[in-house]
Amino acid sequence: MQHPLPGRPATCQRCGRFIHHGLEERAVRLTLFFIPVFTTSRSYRITCSNCGAVNTLTRRQKNSLSL
Ligand SMILES: [Zn+2]
Numbered sequence: 564m565q566h567p568l569p570g571r572p573a574t575c576q577r578c579g580r581f582i583h584h585g586l587e588e589r590a591v592r593l594t595l596f597f598i599p600v601f602t603t604s605r606s607y608r609i610t611c612s613n614c615g616a617v618n619t620l621t622r623r624q625k626n627s628l629s630l
Contacts, residue, residue, distance in 0.1 A: 569586065571584060575614060577611065578613050578614040584612065585612065587608045587609075588605060590605050604622070607621075607622070607625045
């Protein structure tokens with residue numbers, strides 16, 4: 564499951580430019596016999612709009628950046 568989010572400007576770890584990054588939320592669910600049981604964790608992917616580099620953030624990292 565993915566939720567597109569507005570994104571925000573950030574410094575890219577690859578190209579080093581301060582530029583808009585797309586932000587996408589992903590929920591990772593534990594499944595038991597193919598039945599979703601509960602959401603085990605969430606992660607966030609940010610994509611650089613300049614070079615296309617994708618970085619994955621944990622919820623803690625995201626919160627620390629106030630994304
Ligand atoms: Zn970049």
